Amino acid sequence: MLAEMGVRVFLPEAPVVAQPAPVAAAEAAMSSAPPPAAAPRAEARPPAPVPQRPVAMPLAPRATGVESMDWAALEASVAACRACKLCNGRRNTVFGVGPAHAEVMVIGEAPGENEDAQGEPFVGQAGKLLDNMLRAIGRDRRTSVYIANVLKCRPPGNRNPEPEEVAQCEPFLRRQVDLLKPRIILAMGRFAVQSILQTTEPVGKLRGRVHHYNGVPVVVTYHPAYLLRNLPDKAKAWADLCFAQSLLDA
Template sequence: MGDKLHREIFQLVRQTRSLIEDFANLGIEQISLPSQEMMSKTAADHSPVQADVRETLDQIRADLGECRRCKLCEKRNHIVFGVGNPDARLVLVGEAPGREEDRRGEPFVGEAGRLLDRILFAMGLQRPDVYICNVEKCRPPGNRDPEPDEVAACEPFLKRQLAAISPQVIISLGRVASQALLREQTAISRLRGQWREYQGIPLMPTFHPAYLLRNPTAKREVWEDVKQVMRRLEGPGG
């Protein structure tokens, strides 16, 4: 057996062990298998009439252009519009791009993003099955919280994205995203786990993956929130 194959096997074993440890910390005892229902809407959601009426994500991105609607444009490297399935039944909304996201133009690509990927995997999903975006599409300097005028400049585009996707459920990730969408200052520890609505869409607030990296014991609470989302997606009308 060659050295290259040895290294590949060793890396695979290490990744698998890390994945199992994460699941144990989350309190996950069983992994959900992907299903057609979890990955896409029913055929009825794609009628020709709806296809003609609904704005597309590409059209929204083109309208956003090289946005200069707020001061965050001054220091950004890339606009982070969002990625994923334009027909996703689940949309995850974070706060704002960080340094790595700003560099690459894609949301949740750092360590917190890898943890998010593992949570999705435990749900029986992968990134191409869902849609991931942020309340804010440009990185605030020093990763500070977005300011009200910055959120106000971006929110119309988020609303249009959600209208184009028409998801069954939204997960808001963390304090800033949840408070911005719900327009209240309640602590995320009190918001999480409680069904709310945004634009008429059921919304489940939960902790941000970055918070979980600093507070691993909170992973079990996130998994309880995620299980509620899974039940909603798999239930009647989901």
């Protein structure tokens, strides 16, 4: 109606709302700022190698003809033997040490960690004690005593030998005795004693009398490692050595 009557109508303009200064500044900065640089890419690295477990080699029958081997062939056969599972954990076989004409043969149980590392029987603290014991009766491992073990490989964690392991190694030990022809054997430790004498009697009941292995007199005594833990029994071991020496003197 007012428009038709020639009256102009003026509408009020919309009020301008001022933005708070921080917001306006932020918008201005965003509109004028260069686009953000892309984050640097991490340098590609090869994956860490996964440690490989040693692969167990297959077992193989023990070499034949052990009973007729000479020293060199026998030692080579022991080094190559894979007749039982002990071969997969060894670092070295432990054949034996000493002169091939020794009158006295010492037979221990099985190699330990030090023996496995060095390839020689009775080393470490037990070996030092054995050397002292032998020197007390005028013997030495390098010149007058041959030292060997029932087992030629170390059982894992120095555990007790298993019957199958002893059975696989026995022909090697028997042949060593055949070749050496000692006048007397000192059997040291329960497993060595029970293995070569085929008995279940404890060492304490077997001491002080003569036994035989492969035709050779055997004197039974304690293992040096046992003596390190049981010092009072050193006197008994000394009596066993004196008994063995008396048999030699006779």
